Amino acid sequence: MWQIIKSVLAAFFGVQKEARRREDFEKGRAAPFIIVGVLMAIVLVILVVLVATLAAG
Amino acid sequence: MRKRLLWTAGGFAFAGLSGLASADGWNMPVGVTDVSREIHSLHMIIFWICVVIGVVVFGAMFYSLFRYRRSQGAEASNFHEHTTVEVIWTVIPLLILVGMAVPATATLKSMYDTTEADLDVMVTGQQWRWRYEYLGEDVAFTSNLATSREQIAGEAAKGEDYLLEVDEPLVLPAGRKVRLLLTSDDVIHSWWVPDLAVKQDAVPGFVNENWVRINEPGIYRGQCAELCGRDHAFMPVVVQAVEPERFDAWLAQRKEAAAQEALGVDRDWSLEALMERGERVYGTICASCHQPDGSGSPPAFPALAGNQALLDERDRHIDTVVNGVSGTAMPAFRSTLNPVEIAAVITYERNAWGNDTGDAVQPSTIADEWLAD
Structure with missing residues (x-):
């Protein structure tokens, strides 16, 4: 699980080690990555809204 | 030698760049x-x-x-990540x-x-002039280009403020917060004054807000910044910022003048008085399309001189000026001009350039029969 979160974070950031990418594609299944990705996108949106509210307040 | 050349070039570049911060026209x-x-x-x-x-x-x-050029034997390093x-x-x-x-x-x-403003000014874009209304003060006027036609046609030398001068500037109090409410009567305009850092679109059907607090009295010039038709370049913005006390005096004087003008609606005007007033209104409002000599620019802008259909039908003439003609470039002037101005300009059009109906259209007629609703 922690590995999946780390890989999704790396994808958000845009930089990933080739070795880890290979590992994810060979051993993992797609569904957990998609679910974690959607959840973390929601977290990102909430964070942006919080920062904007803080700045406007 | 090479080093000195580099330093000199660098010095010029730096001088040029540091000059940018203040250079007029460049920054x-x-x-x-x-x-x-x-x-x-x-x-x-x-x-x-x-x-x-x-x-x-x-x-x-x-x-x-x-440093790593090939002639010096540099080898590219190949790595992927x-x-x-x-x-x-x-x-x-x-x-x-x-x-x-x-x-x-x-x-x-x-x-x-835009909260806590001391003064609200409604700014309305119209093809091709700005109208300013001091909300709650009963003071409103249009601000028209004041550059002469001779200058525009190249028949006279261009003045210092060529195309950046108006007959009546927007007068604002320095040091007070002024809220601007911007809208338009026809197409999208944009009210732009670089010294005030305001460039705000004026969109028909919408009211945009902005605000200024001008620190130094002075005259600040700008232009319409949204292509709005033929005379887009001929509707400048001029803001005159004055000391607050002078502004209060000016506003009081404008209110008094507006009250006087309202009284003028009820009295009977002579043909000469209407003609004189009408000529001025025609020059600032009508002449840009219908030409100073009433010859128009057919087919878009019909001639008024010798226009028999117009002269035969007085009511149609009044209706055209008051309500405009939908589907054409002729706007409605019922909210732009007051009854005296409408009566005067119609009288002028019916008696100038060889038109000789002898009609004196009274301001009271316009106010009672055409603007009553």
Whole structure:
């Protein structure tokens, strides 16, 4: 699980080690990555809204 | 020798760049409001960030090109990934962008804060003039281009404020917060005064807000910044900022004049008085399309001189001026001109350039029969 979160974070950031990418594609299944990705996108949106509210307040 | 050349070139470049901060015509103006100063300093900060990035990136590139050139036996290194380098070149732009966003957001916040204004002015764009209304003060007027037709046609020397001068400027009190409510009667215009750092679209059916607090009395000029038709270049903005006491006196005087004008609606006007007033109204409002001699520019703008259909039907003539003609360029003047001005300009059109109906259209007729609703 922690590995999946780390890989999704790396994808958000845009930089990933080739070795880890290979590992994810060979051993993992797609569904957990998609679910974690959607959840973390929601977290990102909430964070942006919080920062904007803080700045406007 | 080469070194000295480099230093000289560098010196010139630096002198040129540091001159940018104040150079008229090359850089945006510092302006005369706190917001315009903030915007200018933001602009300079970001400019210098761009300069540093440019120097570092191109410096590294040109250094590498020169130092590791093939004729010196340089060998390309072939590698596919380098996570540390990739992280560095992602994090640095992120920090730069966040560093720019923080002061920019602070400035945006103050730009949008239109609360607690001392004065509200409605700014309405019209093809092709600006109308200003001091809300709650019963003072309103249109501000028309004052540059002469001879200058525009190239028959006279251009004045200092060519196409940036108006018959009546927007007078504002220095030091007070003025809220601007911008809208339009016809197409999209944009009210732009660089020294006030205001460039706001005036959109028909919408009211946009902005505000200014001018620190220094003076005259500030601008233009319409949204292509709005044939005379887009001929509807300048002139703002005259005066000391608050002078502004109060000016406003009181304008209110008095508006009251006098309202009294004028009820009295009987002589043909001569209407003609004289009408000629002035015609010159500022009508002449840009129908021409000073009433010859028009057919087919878009019909001639008024010798226009028999017009002269035979007085009511149609009045209706055209008051309500406009939908589907054509002829706007309705019922809210732009007051009854005296409408009566005077119609009288003028019916008696000038060889038109000789002898009609004196009374302001009271216009007010009672045409503007009653």
